[in-house]
Amino acid sequence: MDDLVGALSKLKSKWMIGGTALEQGPSSWKVKLRQLEKPELGLLAIAAQAGQVALQPAPQGELQACRPLPCLSLPPLPDTYRSRFRSLWAAQKPDASEKAAVLQLMAARGYTVHPADWMPDSFMRLPVCYTLWADWAEEQERDLDEKLTAETWEDFSQAARVQSLHAMRVRDASEARELLASKMDQLPAAQRLQLLHVLETSLSDEDQEFLEHLQGNDRSGKVQQFAQDLLARLGLRTGDQSDLEELADFHRIERQGILKRRQVLSPNKLKNNAQRERRAALYDQINLVSFAARFELSVEQLIDSWAFGDEQADRGFCGMVARTAADKTVLQCVDRVLAQETLSEVVLQSLLGRLSAQSRAEKLPQVMQHADSSCDVVITCLGDDLGTVQTKLVQGSPLLQSMLEQVRERVESDASTIINTMLTRKLFQLGLIVSADTAKILIEEFVEAGIMKMDNALAMLHFNATLLPRE
Known part of the structure; x- marks a missing residue:
């Protein structure tokens, strides 16, 4: 190995001063290289491969095999969709909330992200179908049908705990509250606050005693404040x-x-x-x-x-x-x-x-008429139902009309770029909220207004239009 390192160093020195380095290479290479039409290029190729393959750093300790990534309840994107997904990620560079929204749209259509294309670094805001990956990331092992209890608590990741407690809260609010109360003192403040949000589901007067305890005794000011807010929702006067x-x-x-x-x-x-x-x-x-x-x-x-x-x-x-x-x-x-x-x-x-x-859902038509600067409020209104807004509702909205008008004005004024950063974000959001059929129609409308059909700004609309619901 030391001989190889020394040989590569000599080759690099020769190339840096513009000389040929064939004679500096190991003798075992020269025999093969002299048979090539351009031996110097062959030497460069071998040296590059040797540097990448043979000189990898040695591990500091014993290597351990990672558990296989578990299969999710929904299948990954088929190969026909994956290239467009990768193009979308590369072109739009979505932030964390936008990534979560795209994955929510995909889940609504029946798919999950392929782990070779992108692997989430946090699972708290992702659809429920990613819970098994959250367990895997935190090295938790449990049976798929295992229920969250005081005894199995440590087998669940934080994301899985939140989701299980939400489901339990709907089924039996008291059971969820009692389980939460038994574990709160053992958790860091950030996790306590995440879990306390579970009580928003089916909040009732039966939660008052537990919330009053947290308000007066929890170590975190944020947890105390949120407990106080929940007490206020029950009609209790609190505060200074x-x-x-x-x-x-x-x-x-x-x-x-x-x-x-x-x-x-x-x-x-x-x-x-x-x-x-x-x-x-x-x-x-x-x-x-x-x-x-x-x-x-x-x-x-x-x-x-x-x-x-x-x-x-x-x-x-x-x-x-x-x-x-x-x-x-x-x-x-x-x-x-x-x-x-x-x-x-x-x-x-x-x-x-x-x-x-x-x-x-009942307020959505009114919300669409008020949204004229971005789709943020529409995305909040849709919740988990992204990708469902139909053509009739979006075509009469002030937001779409202002976007089309903005494109036309920039075309008529010969602006150096038709698409600016703000318009790109609006187009991305528009691609999140509309149905697949509506996305196809909107692509044609923006192309007619002056955007090139394959412009990266339309990437989310293209992805939506091609991502048909899984049968």
């Missing part, structure tokens, strides 16, 4: 009274109207950024029940009385609703937001995540 009074001072309540007078709660106009930052921080700390009681209103009256129009205040108030309001109150607030002539999509998006799948 002085902070509540300070937040109330940033608002005024008055009666408006001549024939039909109604109470209106309005945010005060603030003088500087320090006040805005302080009010925003208080919105994140105070719960809706306490805030309503401070003005002697019910939570329903508070939602009806809120004066929309100050975007920063709207964002903070609706964030408070999303964090601490009961489900029916969140739905009431969504209806009020959708009734506004102009609204912030960020405000609406924070609320939609709290709605049930059925409620989101």
Whole structure:
């Protein structure tokens, strides 16, 4: 091995000064090389191979065979789709949330990613079908039909625990809560917070005692805050009274109207950024029940009385609703937001995540009419039902019309690039939400507007259009 290293070093030295190196090679190579038409090129090829194959670093310890990657409940993409998937990954370079959305679309069509094309580095946000890979990544071994219990807890990865507890929570909320309570003290803060979100499913008064224990005793401030938020959803007043009074001072309540007078709660106009930052921080700390009681209103009256129009205040108030309001109150607030002539999509998006799948589906047509700057709010509204928006719904949307108009304007102005970064992201998102048939139609519309058919910006639409549901 030392002789080979020395020989390769001599070859490299000769080549670096522009000389020939055939005579510097090992004698066993020269016999074969002199039979070639271009022996110097042959020497270069052999030297490159020798460097890659023979000079690999030795392992520091004993090598252990890795367990085989388990098969998932859904098959991997067929070869006919894999090349387009790889092209999509290379062209779009999606972030973590976008990758999760693509995998959700694929799962909805009946497929999973091929591990040779991409292997997730985190499984918490991925579809349920990837749970076995999460176990494999954390070196957990268990039977496929094994149930999560206190005894089998260590056999499950964190992602598998979350998914199993969600299913258990639907089936038997008390059993899930008791299992969670028995394990919380043994987990790091980040995992405790992830698991505590399970209680959002089937939240009831029976959870109050456990949540009050966490609020007063957990080591993590984030866990304490989330437990407090869940208690607020049950209608309990929590939080610091002085902070509540300070937040109330940033608002005024008055009666408006001549024939039909109604109470209106309005945010005060603030003088500087320090006040805005302080009010925003208080919105994140105070719960809706306490805030309503401070003005002697019910939570329903508070939602009806809120004066929309100050975007920063709207964002903070609706964030408070999303964090601490009961489900029916969140739905009431969504209806009020959708009734506004102009609204912030960020405000609406924070609320939609709290709605049930059925409620989101009912609100989708209205949401599509409000989404004009991005598809973020539509993606949130669809949840697990990506790739289902039909042609009629998307073609009449402000978002599609503004995108087509933007392309036409750039074509007419002879812009150096028709597609910019913002438009590329919108096209990617559009490819996530529409059905396969609709994706085909949209590709033709954008080509007609001026985009080259094979432009990388259309990669997600092309992938969607070709990815037909598995039979």
